[in-house]
Amino acid sequence: MKIMKFGGTSVGRPERMAQVAQLITADNEPKIVVLSALSGTTNALVEISNALAAYKRDEAKQLIDKLEAHYHAFVKDLVKQDASVAKATAIVHEHFEFLNIILKISFSDALNKDILAQGELLSTKLFCVFLAEIGIDHALLPALEFMSIDMNDEPQVPVISAKLKDALAQHAGKSLFITQGYICRNARGEVDNLKRGGSDYSASLIAAAVQASVCEIWTDIDGMHNNDPRVCKKTVPVEQLSFEEAAELAYFGAKILHPASIWPAQHYNVPVKLLNTMEPAAKGTLIVEEAGSTGVKAVAAKDGIYAINIRSSRMLLAYGFLRKIFEVFEKYRTSIDMITTSEVAVSVTIDNATHLAEILKELEPFGTVEVEDNQTIVSVVGNEIAETKDVLMKLFDSLKDIPVRMVSYGGSRHNVSLLLPSAHKTTTLQALNSGLFGLE
Ligand code: ASP
Ligand code: MG
DSSP, X not given: OEEEEEOHHHHSSHHHHHHHHHHHTSSOSOEEEEEOOOTTHHHHHHHHHHHHHTTXXXXXHHHHHHHHHHHHHHHHHHOOSHHHHHXXXXXXXXXXXXXXXXXXXXXXXXXXXXXXXXXXXXXHXXXXXXXHHTTOOOEEEOGGGTOBBOTTSOBOHHHHHHHHHHHHHTTTTOOEEEEESSEEEOTTSOEEESOTTTHHHHHHHHHHHTTOSEEEEEESSSSOBSSOTTTOSOOOBOSEEEHHHHHHHHHTTOTTSOGGGHHHHHHTTXXXXXXXXTOTTSOOEEEESSOSSOSOOEEXXXXXXXXXXXXXXXXXXXXXXXXXXXXXXXXXXXXXXXXEEOSSEEEEEESOOTTHHHHHHHHGGGSEEEEEEEEEEEEEEOTTGGGOHHHHHHHXXXXXXXXXXXXXXXXXXXXXXXXXXXXXXXXXXHHHHHHHHOOO
């Protein structure tokens, strides 16, 4: 069985949905197709939720109406036969009626999750109407019946696997299944989600749960590129990455794949392929256990980083000091990305400033604490990169004019990370593109 996941832009227009239908019927292997919401929908639902949370009902109503109009126009171009139009229109009505009812209920976190779930419910149901119209046999597998997270909001593959097998068993004889990405049930049985961009994670969890032959992630770019295509003129797709390389790249900013989606595939050893809906014949990127080659593969950047520097001539010599510092971050469930230390100071970076004020207050007794915001982590990734000496030479040579604030090297053999002010990101990525890859 294989898993094929299509992102928002791949289903965002009626003609794209038609293309997806072609791609999923190109071979006879049984498959589970995971869909995101139509592009723009989840953002719109977030806006609706925010308006409701702020008691701006009129604004929420306007946003709901605007989104509903978008869906009616979508349906008009998606299906042709009267019966299909009626069916699709009824689906749109049903979900927007739900949103309109929500307008009258007092807002809560659980309700917020219900609102956010509408996008994937709509995209999958409409896609199924389209498949039925063009005569493609299939079954809709409601993700809320099998995708679950535990009390710590963590998905457990064995649990998902058991539920998914039950769901599949209800459709004997079928070999094409459509399901929602992103949405799940939490430990309280409520509708929940796997966080923004979570459809990739859904696909990888499902792939692990059924021990799929491959987990294909279809987007609108031909694989993971060696550098950010929005910043550098010339970038090239990377043909093969190891799970570890891919995890570093996804975590440190390569937008193409949700970082959490690596572990299920890696743990259950399911190859992941990143493919392009607009160019299905392109090779894309294959992610497997083996790296394929050594040396530098790609560069990624992650913005919105805070650097926290703690200086103390007295404390740093003492053992247990780092533990005490880490405990503060642990207490506020804030994860640390980069760390550098010297004899008198330690610097760490975080990307989540929700509890920054409390963290800073609790760090005060340890020494002088300084924070800098608007920082960017630039991560250079490649199998055994740390052992490839000319890479390091070229790397630091390329950075001559960049005020690098932190360097992390040696934590993993596949990664060198740099921290710099975000204002220098563009020049850094461009300098590395020419310095490391010989590209413009
Ligand atoms: N629709 C969700 C989002 O926009 C999940 C996804 O597309 O992966 O975040
Ligand atoms: Mg995505």
